[in-house]
């Protein structure tokens with residue numbers, strides 16, 4: 001996925017705002033809904049569809065990763081980047097990059113878990129005997145998957161790599 005180059009003309013503070021509004025908030029809402037939906041369909045259809053236990057487990061593991069992702073970025077990385085955006089001095093840039101490097105070094109199996117999720121649900125395809133809630137859950141899981149991928153790419157390409165390049 002390619003992001004429009006106009007992002008490169010925006011300030012770091014504006015890029016951070018965009019991430020908060022368009023990715024983090026959306027992700028938190030999706031997780032709230034999916035926590036309920038994946039539990040409901042497991043209870044209702046778990047007898048005919050044993051894979052729903054795995055769907056529930058995988059979703060919750062991804063959720064733990066994404067909650068930590070959001071908190072680490074919002075409590076450590078973004079405040080430093082915003083400070084650097086207001087006051088572009090070397091010291092703040094170094095601190096922000098250091099936080100980005102710590103963030104990147106954390107073990108995170110989200111992509112692997114998403115691959116398992118897409119495979120076990122046959123690309124988020126609702127089975128013939130699935131009800132409307134089942135379909136809603138799978139549709140939302142698909143959106144959740146897409147949102148995570150574009151979100152991670154956007155942060156890497158538009159925010160982190162741009163900051164790191166300033167040091168080169």
Ligand SMILES: [Fe+2]
Nearest residue numbers: 069070073155
């Ligand atoms: Fe993020």
